[in-house]
Amino acid sequence: GNFHDAVIKVFVEMYNKGLIYRGKRLVNWDPHFETAISDLEVENIEVAGKMWHFKYPLQNNETYLHIERDVDSNIVKEEIRDYISIATTRPETMLGDGAIAVNPKDERYTAIIGKYCEIPVGPKKHRRLIPIIADEYPDPDFGSGAVKITGAHDFNDYQVARRNNIPLYRLMDTKGRMRSDGAPYKEAASLAVNFSKGGEFSEAEIDSLNLVPEEFRGLDRFEARKLIVDHITDQGLAVYTDKEQPNGEHSEKIPFVEEKPIMQPFGDRSKVVIEPMLTDQWFVDTAKIVGPALDAVKSGKVEIIPNSDKKTYYHWLENIEPWCISRQLWWGHQIPVWFDQDGNQYCAINKEDAQRLAGSGANLTRDPDVLDTWFSSGLWPIGTLGWPEETQQMEDYFPTSTLITAHDILFFWVARMMMMQLAVVNEIPFSSVYLHGLVRDAKGRKMSKSTGNVIDPLDIIEEYGADSLRFTNAAMASIGGVLKLDMQRIQGYRNFGTKLWNAARYAEMNGAKPNNGNLPSPVENLNKWIMGETAKVLSEVQISFENFRFNDAANALYAFVWGKVCDWYVELSKPLFSSSNTKVIAETQETMGWVIDQCLILLHPIMPFITEELWSSLGKRSNLLVHENWPNYNALDLVDPEADQEMNWIISLIENIRSARQQMHVPAGLKIPLIYQEMTTEAEKTFERNSIMIMKLARISHAEKSNRFPKGTVSVSASGAIFGLPLANVIDIDAEKNRLVKTNEKLIKEISSMEGRLNNPKFVKSAPPEVVNETRENLEKRKEEEAQITNALKRLEEI
Structure with a gap:
């Protein structure tokens, strides 16, 4: 099937079931792109703002006794007022006020609830009257305790207006400019006053009213704001406060304007201030389809990793709003609804079907809006597999096991896929969801062009290779963490790739060839030990992958390949390859060939390019590495306790000697003596068997027994033995x-x-x-x- 056809079919089916509807609703409107956007596409940023305090005169100069009290109910101010004071950060929206709301428990305003006041903007003769209403929304302790209600341009006001049947007056056009359409302000204001006093009105009538006075029509909203503030101030309707003068001089009265930080909504793509806007949009009635998506996670049918993100998932779905799915864009899946000349709507797969529904005489026009990209993306699990046809792909791949995606689109995409698949085919689309962190810069900051910290992955790949970038991402992908992309880390993992390459070439030069996965049966403790270490890291990587701990898998592989294979096995193998014993050489060649192959197999999911290249170049293979079976040997079968103990003793001794040399600033290339006192029989045998390895890697000239350590000797311990490094003649202590x-x-x-x-x-x-x-x-x-x-x-x- 065709993906577009699947999207259209779902829309029509959901519409016919009453799950999709069209209605007026307050949406986040992006004036730059001239389209509605979802709540999750809005960035709320703290900016420096202002709060203006204005007077709304009471009708016919009516007065009341206004009393202010402190927290102990003592009267601190008492005066006769002929106005009610409000505070606003958006004076341009005052033109669309439908009421002033006060809390019913606020005794300051009890006497004027039900009265009318004037909006202090516009021609004096035609200033609009609005009612003073009681509602629980205003906080008596915040500001003046009175709130202007502009239901068409504020989400909180919208709810108050709906509760109290307050008209919703739209003030701006799609570009964020004050409206310039409609009848003159005088006529519109007269009708609005009639509506506010109980006159009957329809949504269409209210929407047609333009309550912007002629002098502000067509202005950008922020230009209009400045002029409206000046207009109110010139009319003497600003609230005034005292300005303190230096040296105790007489104070001056100035308009009361508070400078304060405010949360401003910006479009995450356009970066312009978002305008709450009352528009006709298409919605999914999510309340009717959210239940199964919630139950799927709560019942454990779908696992969300990390577990902490379940709370976020529950919060969003338990407080879900109708989903606005229409967008005013030129591209996308066009909404399959046609309107006739009377505004009746017909939803159908195509125009021919719509025409049959409307009748041959109807003149149909298609809705120009397109669907929100998350509506079509929400159908991805089935739409990409040929649904509604019963395809083999649907049989093989739906539902899938795991979805891997970023945590910031848990609601955008994951929750919507859950809701949509359950609503359309009544099946969960996946059984687990792994949410990875976002890639940020080295300091943990979000990447943005304005900050100048954007890193292009193609540039990284060009310089360091794709494997280095992939390994960096995996190594830093801790569950629930933030991925701080540090160029030094990437460079370090490129060096890791070089280290792997050199180890493989070393193995090849010493005759270590691929053995087609056959397990070696070594006799030498070094070879037994490295096989056990390989089995241990396989187990660790396996557990990490199964639990989505990709960072643990990557870090375990790094420690094994660099720390165990390159630093120790390769170095300790050199004496074995130099041996005259052909059996020891052959055994080491076979073991090293197997170990290098295991490194390539285990690293391949993270570093596919270098491992595939080495796999094919090290010998003839029956298949590509990507098709190789995952290892299935067990650590319990390959770990030899005696070999493990002996090699760990050797490595510990060499590390302790190296550490002492480094701390004492002994020149790196200088060979120095090693002395020892009494050793246990086991430690002595281990040292004698491996003395050549130890002295070579620890840069020791010779080893000898001594009854006591001379002055200037640094002690170095190992299990069952005490060694010393005589440094009196080596460094200036x-x-x-x-x-x-x-x-x-x-x-x-x-x-x-x-x-x-x-x-x-x-x-x-x-x-x-x-x-x-x-x-x-x-x-x-x-x-x-x-x-x-x-x-x-x-x-x-x-x-």
């Missing part, structure tokens, strides 16, 4: 002590400074999150460095 003490003092100051900043609530609260996080990370690094230097000083004290 006093100079080294002084160097470390100075370095440590500098580190302690840096640590104290960073701790002071992090313990300062003002810094933590006001500094950008990335700066605070960077400070925490640097503090941990400095503490690690300080600990290492402290250990080095302790070693020096010993000698």
